[in-house]
Amino acid sequence: MEDEVQxxxxxxxxxxxxxxxxxxARIKDxxxxxTTNDQYQILRLxxxxxxxxxxxLAETFCVGKSSITAIINRLVQAGIxxxxxxxxxxxxxxLSMSEHGKSVFEAAExxxxxxxxxxxFHFEKKDIETFIMMFEKLASLIQNDNxxxxx
Amino acid sequence: MEDEVQxxxxxxxxxxxxxxxxxxARIKDxxxxxTTNDQYQILRLxxxxxxxxxxxLAETFCVGKSSITAIINRLVQAGIxxxxxxxxxxxxxxLSMSEHGKSVFEAAExxxxxxxxxxxFHFEKKDIETFIMMFEKLASLIQNDNxxxxx
DNA sequence: AAATATAGTTCAACTGTAGAACAGTTTCAT
DNA sequence: ATGAAACTGTTCTACAGTTGAACTATATTT
Numbered sequence: 001m002e003d004e005v006q007x008x009x010x011x012x013x014x015x016x017x018x019x020x021x022x023x024x025a026r027i028k029d030x031x032x033x034x035t036t037n038d039q040y041q042i043l044r045l046x047x048x049x050x051x052x053x054x055x056x057l058a059e060t061f062c063v064g065k066s067s068i069t070a071i072i073n074r075l076v077q078a079g080i081x082x083x084x085x086x087x088x089x090x091x092x093x094x095l096s097m098s099e100h101g102k103s104v105f106e107a108a109e110x111x112x113x114x115x116x117x118x119x120x121f122h123f124e125k126k127d128i129e130t131f132i133m134m135f136e137k138l139a140s141l142i143q144n145d146n147x148x149x150x151x
Numbered sequence: 152m153e154d155e156v157q158x159x160x161x162x163x164x165x166x167x168x169x170x171x172x173x174x175x176a177r178i179k180d181x182x183x184x185x186t187t188n189d190q191y192q193i194l195r196l197x198x199x200x201x202x203x204x205x206x207x208l209a210e211t212f213c214v215g216k217s218s219i220t221a222i223i224n225r226l227v228q229a230g231i232x233x234x235x236x237x238x239x240x241x242x243x244x245x246l247s248m249s250e251h252g253k254s255v256f257e258a259a260e261x262x263x264x265x266x267x268x269x270x271x272f273h274f275e276k277k278d279i280e281t282f283i284m285m286f287e288k289l290a291s292l293i294q295n296d297n298x299x300x301x302x
Numbered sequence: 303a304a305a306t307a308t309a310g311t312t313c314a315a316c317t318g319t320a321g322a323a324c325a326g327t328t329t330c331a332t
Numbered sequence: 333a334t335g336a337a338a339c340t341g342t343t344c345t346a347c348a349g350t351t352g353a354a355c356t357a358t359a360t361t362t
Contacts, residue, residue: 008279009267014199015286017192018211020171022293025213036348041168048165054310060169062176067350069311074348091309091358116160122292123285131285132162134278139169141273142177187317205341218319220342225317242327242340307360317350322343329338 023116030111034078035104040112042071043097043105046081052095080104174267181262185229186255191263193222194248194256197232203246231255 028037045060046052054072058065072095075081080101086092097105120128179188196211197203205223209216223246226232231252237243248256271279 005268005271006264008271008283009264011283011287012267013195013263015283015290017195018290019286019293021211021213022290026293038349044164044168055308060172062172063349064351065310066312066352070349073311089309089359093310112164113157113160116163117156119289119292120156120159122288127281127285128159130278130281132159132166134274134282135166135170136162137273138270139166139173141270142170142173189318206339214318215320216341217321217343221318224342240328240340244341303362305360305362308358310356310358312355313353315351317348319348320346322345324343325341327338327340329336331336332334 026115027112030115031108032104035108039071039075040105040108042068042075043080043101043108046095046097047105053092054095057095075101177266178263181266182259183255186259190222190226191256191259193219193226194231194252194259197246197248198256204243205246208246226252 024037027040031037031040042057042061045057049056054065054068057068057072061068072081072083076083079098082096082098082101084094084096086094123131175188178191182188182191193208193212196208200207205216205219208219208223212219223232223234227234230249233247233249233252235245235247237245274282
């Protein structure tokens with residue numbers, strides 16, 4: 001029983017590392033050379049979030065706020081992201097994509113689509129649903145378990 | 152149909168990023184502070200590979216060989232890894248764990264186990280098998296598709 | 303009004319990455 | 333056998349990402 005769990009974890013870690021690394025490398029090759037994978041992930045979060053803040057990104061990305069400042073500074077520098085202060089609470093800074101940013105992001109999205117989509121055709125529709133649902137369940141389990149190391 | 156594929160990809164990317172980041176953060180918190188996640192992944196590869204070389208690590212990890220040199224230098228510095236030249240082909244350098252390295256690695260393994268294992272109990276045995284098998288199939292599809300962007 | 307909390311930035315030190323130039327070693331063609 | 337080509341790994345420089353502590357500015361609490 002313990003052995004079985006250990007065995008699953010090893011297989012999961014092996015497959016996981018392989019997929020993470022290889023997909024990451026392919027995505028990097030396909031998106032514009034001056035956009036990094038981390039920057040693309042940040043853009044996805046900003047795109048999906050109304051009135052996105054640094055604090056939200058830091059928590060979701062599991063890094064300190066100073067890392068977010070560094071990434072956002074580069075994206076602002078590149079004219080992709082704009083900062084807007086909230087006039088009601090001037091501590092808050094909302095992050096949004098400029099017009100140029102939107103087109104960079106959309107180009108990256110479609111490149112990622114082209115990289116990932118071909119792999120889907122090797123699987124049954126039903127299995128894809130199951131796989132994604134399990135992944136989502138895992139994500140939500142982890143998310144609802146913040147801080148509590150046990151359980 | 153195209154929409155369905157797009158939708159799958161978005162859901163996959165969302166769940167994938169969440170799981171990657173959160174699991175990464177939890178593993179980092181649990182393993183020794185002076186070992187990074189990337190270093191741990193490298194140790195897993197070295198552990199699994201007889202006569203491991205930099206070239207093998209670079210290919211598997213999808214990075215340039217100079218990145219591997221940098222990581223290995225730090226691990227050698229920390230007394231975790233040892234380099235051994237092949238006397239038959241003096242270009243090759245085999246990487247292996249020192250006794251200290253082995254104990255560091257085993258401690259990390261058991262910490263990772265403690266972090267990951269609890270999540271498994273939320274799933275059916277059958278579903279875990281399916282999930283891991285799909286992950287492995289995906290990994291092997293990607294691996295057998297080196298360079299060829301299409302198909 | 304003063305203390306406390308919150309949002310974000312700055313800074314220094316470090317890890318990881320890329321790519322080009324390089325050194326040493328082996329293989330291969332002539 | 334010799335010189336060219338191929339291969340393994342390292343060095344170097346520049347940059348992206350991360351951390352954690354110190355800091356600024358603003359809002360909230362008491």
